[in-house]
Amino acid sequence: MTAAALPRVSAIVLAWKSEPWLRRCVHALLASEKADVDVVLVDNGCTDDDVRFLGELDGVTVVSPGRNLGYSGGNNAGAEVATGEYLALINGDAVVEPGTVARLVEELTTRPEVGIACAAVRLAETPELLNSSGNMIHVLGISWVGGLGEPETRTAPTEVAGAMGAGLVLRKEHWDRLGGFFDSYFAYHEDADLSIRTWRLGLKVVNVPDAVVLHRYEFSRNTNKFYLVERNRLIFVSTLWSTRALLLLSPALLGLELAMVALAIKEGWIRDKVRGWQWLWAHRADLRARRKLVRAEQSVSDKQWMRVLTHQLNTPLIQVPPIVLRPLNAVMGLYWRVVRALV
Known part of the structure; x- marks a missing residue:
């Protein structure tokens, strides 16, 4: 060639x-x-x-x-x-x-x-x-x-x-x-x-x-990373998930938020977690505009694209003991099955 x-x-x-x-x-x-x-x-x-x-x-x-x-x-x-x-x-x-x-x-x-x-x-x-x-x-x-x-x-x-x-x-x-x-x-x-x-x-x-x-992978646990990861997770979900999906998932989202607050207190980065909330509030108009933009471009149903998501929580970001993780994933699997049917 x-x-x-x-x-x-x-x-x-x-x-x-x-x-x-x-x-x-x-x-x-x-x-x-x-x-x-x-x-x-x-x-x-x-x-x-x-x-x-x-x-x-x-x-x-x-x-x-x-x-x-x-x-x-x-x-x-x-x-x-x-x-x-x-x-x-x-x-x-x-x-x-x-x-x-x-x-x-x-x-x-x-x-x-x-x-x-x-x-x-x-x-x-x-x-x-x-x-x-x-x-x-x-x-x-x-x-x-x-x-x-x-x-x-x-x-x-x-x-x-x-x-x-x-x-x-x-x-x-x-x-x-x-x-x-x-x-x-x-x-x-x-x-x-x-x-x-x-x-x-x-x-x-x-x-x-x-x-x-x-x-040359290095997993960093600096507090600024957790500030960005947590803030950006909320940007990601709030702009790409549909209103219906957010409402259906709201109990689990609230539970995760409380768990992340507890983790932040335990590991000493609660100020960074709060800083993320402050950024989200200060830029709420920008996020509304972003949500409108990305929601308008969608061409397939939520039921179709959300099939690629997982309910299993096995991330290195959150260390959960197996005795807690197994039942948590089982419950989340049943919950997600219901949400998928209704989204």
Whole structure:
């Protein structure tokens, strides 16, 4: 295949602080096989000379917003200057295998029902184990990586609720149709938002086991992460779930909120939880406008798209003893069955 016939992919990579894998990440993308890949490198506050060095390479475009736009805003800024027919979102601490980008593009071109194709993300230190086989999304809005620490046993792509933002490809046309990420997320849940909005358009999100990305994964438990994760969960649910679904799920949503308050008090980040509520109240008009926008774009029924959600709570974000978790999941399963019938 000639260079002109190769699929053109713009890979957006964010540079934040000092990332030891950033140069490996960009070089691996530029060395991709069977795809014409250029890199849009967004300087979100790089603290070493990597952006200057990488910006001198052929095929690299640097975007310098002058401040940290977060994952949401940084990718939006990169997408504005992207020229490829396809967009790849790749973490700066992730390295693609030579055929990964082309394999994800192939999934999109051969299966028009697929809106987002995401990589099988492996743990860099133990590459035989998964970091994510696709993200799980709970009926109450919690999202977490699926298959963490498990060996890869799949031989074909699988449908997943959410794409992990560390490694995914979608058509630029699809990105533009959705308007990219919601800037206000800043970080966390924006990939869940993009995925669910894709499902709500009648398109699928798939994870491709033979499209491999190695990820230098570190699970952070800093209080600002919990502030963002909890605040963004409420943004996510309140803007994408229908009024009927919110009413039907309100007892469980209230129960989860009380549980998160108890957890925040126990672990010492209750001020961050309260700060999240304050942000939501201060931006309630923006959230109403956002809800109106995303509800209007939906083209399939809630009953159809909500089938991708799970009632099982097995996230590393919330440590629940098995003696509590098993009956909790059993009760939630029965509850969700009723809600699914009525939504």
